[in-house]
Each structure stands twice: as structure tokens, then as C-alpha cells.
Amino acid sequence: AKKQAASATTIFGKRGMSLEEELNESNQYYLAKEIAVVHKKPTPIQIVKVDYPQRSQAVIKEAYFKRPSTTDYNGVYHGHYIDFDAKETKSKTSFPLHNFHEHQVKHMDECLKQGGICFALIRFVVLDRIFVYPASNLITFWRAQMTGGRKSIPLDAVVADGVEINYQLNPLIPYLDGVDELIARTQQGGN
Amino acid sequence: AKKQAASATTIFGKRGMSLEEELNESNQYYLAKEIAVVHKKPTPIQIVKVDYPQRSQAVIKEAYFKRPSTTDYNGVYHGHYIDFDAKETKSKTSFPLHNFHEHQVKHMDECLKQGGICFALIRFVVLDRIFVYPASNLITFWRAQMTGGRKSIPLDAVVADGVEINYQLNPLIPYLDGVDELIARTQQGGN
Ligand SMILES: [Mg+2]
Ligand SMILES: [Mg+2]
Structure with a gap:
């Protein structure tokens, strides 16, 4: 899967665009197609x-x-409130928690309590892999860190609990596929 | 009701605060009480x-x-996506449509299509009356204006289709009461 993702990236992504620019372009696509407003x-x-x-x-x-007192992205998708932040790491083995601030994690926790769909969109730059990683899992690691737990989320945990997103033509980063999976989990009683 | 609202305003509101400051304080209250994240x-x-x-x-x-390419306020309330803009007018008889820009109205229309709860929070400064006015009605007036219709929404129409909000102690502007009414209408098939 890694090789495939890398080659798709060569074709469609990485046209000198930052993750933010790629997400903006993806959001413009979703907006134009009336799929979501983010x-x-x-x-x-x-x-x-x-x-x-x-x-x-x-x-x-x-x-x-x-x-910022909140995350960077929010909007509405099929009646669901969507809220997320996008972060990159150069690490090949784990996602360092210092990429987040306390108030952002608190904000995601608050949104989850109101029934929002909240997550981190994490890109491992060197591995060229992108994941939609649920805020509930992030919050668990965040709190464990406060009481002596590890200061990063292992890649294995991101793979296990997140949803991997592969680059495509339109939208570049089809992250709503990951959101669909999170919604399905919520409806099964998990989060 | 007008006199009552005015006196409540004297007690609780208008402590030299702008509408934006009053809404921020109201949102802080809703956040602290875990009622909504806006x-x-x-x-x-x-x-x-x-x-x-x-x-x-x-x-x-x-x-x-x-x-701005969107409205000023959004967030999540009981699983609902909330989206609105706050506007003031000194007119005593109508709300001038030039307070809105095309892209803001378009944004509200897009959010409505995704199942969001969208509205304008309108304050008639001289009358000292505040309304939650549904985006669907605003959009109707907006489009009519484009084809020769009137350039403002009459107060009567705001009273008829909106929900009046009275100042209180906490939150200062309990606009979610109006949102509850909009949600109830949506569930009855209207909007
Ligand atoms: Mg950020
Ligand atoms: Mg504004």
C-alpha cells in the first residue's frame, strides 16, 4: 500500500503544495460537488x-x-458537525503529541461531547502516509502522557485505530472516506 | 414585551458591550455549561x-x-451543526439586505443543504429587539431582491418567521432557545 500511495502522490499530489493547500483544494472539491461544507x-x-x-x-x-483556541477546520457533512486539525510529522515511527496544544485537545473533547465527528488528519511526511485518527484515541494518549505515559502515538496505534487515506485525483485527499468510517463506528456505539 | 426587554437590557446587557462581545460571553457560558461549542x-x-x-x-x-468567505459563527449543539451571522440595524421598520454579502448567503444555503441549522441573529438597535431569523427565509428575500423585490426584510416578516430572544442574566443572549425552535420546525418538515 505504501508504494502505491507514493506513486499516486507523484502523479496527483506534491505539486509543490503544502498539506494545508491540498486540504483547501479537497474542501473546494467537496463544496463544489455539494458533498460537504468545510x-x-x-x-x-x-x-x-x-x-x-x-x-x-x-x-x-x-x-x-x-x-488559536480551537482546531483549524470545521464544517458540516450530511448533517454531521465535522471538526479536525491537520498535522505533519517527519518521524517514521510515531506521532509526537507536542504537535497539539492543550486547548486544541480540550476543544475536540468538547465537540465530541456535543456529538461532533472530531479527528486529527495526520501525515507522516517521510512515509508518505495520511490517516484520519479519531479524537477519542488522541485524547486517551494525551491524558496518559500527563500521568507519565509516552509522549507520542506509535505508528502501529495510528494504523490500528485510524483510517488510512490515499491520494487520488479529485479530491486530492479524500478524507471524508475516513469520516464515513468514524460515523459508522459512532453508530455502532464506539467512537 | 418591548418594554420588558428594554429594562432587562438596562440591567444585564449594554454594559458598554458590542453585540459581538455579548455573543462571545453567551458562547462562553454555553461552553462552560457543556451546552454547545460555538x-x-x-x-x-x-x-x-x-x-x-x-x-x-x-x-x-x-x-x-x-x-470573509463564510459567516462569523459556527459550532456544534446537541449533534447539530450551527452556523450564523450577527447583524445590527438602526432601522425601526425593516432589516436592510445590504448587511449581507452574496457569498455569506451562498454559504448559508450550502450549509442548509448539508443539514445544518443556519440563521441570522438580527438586532434592531433602536427597538432593542433581537431575533433568530432562519436562513431559509433570508435566502428567499435575498433572491427576490435580485429579481426586483424589496431591498429589506420588513420587521413584520422578521417577527412572523423569526424567534424573538430576550436578554437574560446567563447567557446574556440565549439564542439557543431560538435554535431549538428552528430544529423543531425542521423536524416537522419545514425549515
Ligand atoms: Mg493547525
Ligand atoms: Mg459579521
Whole structure:
């Protein structure tokens, strides 16, 4: 499966696009086909100084990046609330938990409690493998870490509990296939 | 009802807070009580120039406001995807449609098709009345306007199809009461 994914990537993906750009393109496809409405949230900025020149648009002259209080992506798919963050790692063996912040994990936990479908979209850059990994599993590892557990999620665990997504032509990253699987699990009583 | 709402406002609201601040406070209440997870999206910014001074945080030196491609608020409530924008008008008789942009109305239409609960939260500032007004009705007025229809939604129509929300102590703007009503209508086959 790895070899296949790598060759598909050569054909369709990696046209100098970042994971974010590939997801934006995938979301545009889903939107155009009326399959789902998912958008990346803008980066939160603390604006300090704005100039309002005559006859032209306002210019922000001083601003700072703020830490996001939620995940980056959310939207609606077949009546389901979808919420996720996309993360990349260069590790070949595990996904380091420091890629997430406490408030993001808390946000996913809050959304799960409201019946949302929440996950991390994880790309192992070197392995060229992408997974939809359920927030419930991520939260378990996150909490274990706080009480002396390991600081990363082993690839084996990501493979076991996640859903692998292979590049294709349209959408580039068909992650809603993974979401379908998570919805099916929820309806079977798991999460 | 008008007089009552005005006096409640004097007590609880209007502590120099904007509608956005009042909604943020309401959303914080809903979040803390595990009733719903709704956040305002950050304002989208086009960043042109960033300085990275040594030993201190990045400073954005030139940036511009971008037109948002979606509404301002979304989230999850009892398994439902919630999506809305908050708008104020000083008119006493109608809500001017120019408060919305084409892409926002399109976004609400897209979300409705996916089974989301979409609406405008409209405040008539002078009347001191707030309504949850269904996106489906807004879209009808919007399209009629394009073919020669009126350029505003009469207050009577907002009263007839919307749900009036009265200020209270916690949350300040209990707009989910209006959402409950919209969900009930959807389940009765309307929208
Ligand atoms: Mg992110
Ligand atoms: Mg707005």
C-alpha cells in the first residue's frame, strides 16, 4: 500500500503544495460537488495598529499572531458537525503529541461531547502516509502522557485505530472516506 | 414585551458591550455549561510583511482585511451543526439586505443543504429587539431582491418567521432557545 500511495502522490499530489493547500483544494472539491461544507478558519491575529489612508483600504501596521483556541477546520457533512486539525510529522515511527496544544485537545473533547465527528488528519511526511485518527484515541494518549505515559502515538496505534487515506485525483485527499468510517463506528456505539 | 426587554437590557446587557462581545460571553457560558461549542471565527487577514526580530515574537508589519468567505459563527449543539451571522440595524421598520454579502448567503444555503441549522441573529438597535431569523427565509428575500423585490426584510416578516430572544442574566443572549425552535420546525418538515 505504501508504494502505491507514493506513486499516486507523484502523479496527483506534491505539486509543490503544502498539506494545508491540498486540504483547501479537497474542501473546494467537496463544496463544489455539494458533498460537504468545510473551511479552514483564518489565523487569529491580535491587531494593534491600523492606518486608514484616504481613498484607499485600511492597512494593518502592527499585529501579532495569537494562539488559536480551537482546531483549524470545521464544517458540516450530511448533517454531521465535522471538526479536525491537520498535522505533519517527519518521524517514521510515531506521532509526537507536542504537535497539539492543550486547548486544541480540550476543544475536540468538547465537540465530541456535543456529538461532533472530531479527528486529527495526520501525515507522516517521510512515509508518505495520511490517516484520519479519531479524537477519542488522541485524547486517551494525551491524558496518559500527563500521568507519565509516552509522549507520542506509535505508528502501529495510528494504523490500528485510524483510517488510512490515499491520494487520488479529485479530491486530492479524500478524507471524508475516513469520516464515513468514524460515523459508522459512532453508530455502532464506539467512537 | 418591548418594554420588558428594554429594562432587562438596562440591567444585564449594554454594559458598554458590542453585540459581538455579548455573543462571545453567551458562547462562553454555553461552553462552560457543556451546552454547545460555538466560536466566532477570526477576521481573515491577508498578511504581506512579517518581521522576525531576534528573541521576540513575530510582528506583522503590513496586512489587509479580507472579505470573509463564510459567516462569523459556527459550532456544534446537541449533534447539530450551527452556523450564523450577527447583524445590527438602526432601522425601526425593516432589516436592510445590504448587511449581507452574496457569498455569506451562498454559504448559508450550502450549509442548509448539508443539514445544518443556519440563521441570522438580527438586532434592531433602536427597538432593542433581537431575533433568530432562519436562513431559509433570508435566502428567499435575498433572491427576490435580485429579481426586483424589496431591498429589506420588513420587521413584520422578521417577527412572523423569526424567534424573538430576550436578554437574560446567563447567557446574556440565549439564542439557543431560538435554535431549538428552528430544529423543531425542521423536524416537522419545514425549515
Ligand atoms: Mg493547525
Ligand atoms: Mg459579521
